[in-house]
Amino acid sequence: MPKYVAWGSYCDGVLEKRDRYRKAHLEGLTRQKESGVLITIGPTKDVTQFFAIYDAEDEVLEL
Template identity: 75%
Template sequence: MWGSYCEDVLEKRAPHRQAHLDGLTQQKESGVLITIGPTKDLTKVFGIYEAEDEATVRQLIEADPYWQNGIWTEYDVKEWIQAF
């Protein structure tokens, strides 16, 4: 998953950050989330999920407080083939 953050992300994410992190922790513990995080300049987010299908990943993203509150402004999901 590649996505974009809103302008002034540090300020705007503050009220939603703990709920966001709690949800990601649950996803990680369940095994569906491999890793996720922002680019150093805080303009993009990148995540790797291991799910049955794209619809599952989209449901997780769209249920996230960052998506629901406009912190993530767009996202794209691409199936990835691990070569090594």
């Protein structure tokens, strides 16, 4: 399958704002990883952006 790269920018104060959503977010990433669609994901060193690599049939995937 083709590989796709996703990237984006975090909002200001992301480390403080993410707490209430973090558990559900990590659970969703775990499901994606277990299904084989998510290869890797993570923030940049300065936590201003993230990058992810997906293995998918096409660019659009409904979760």
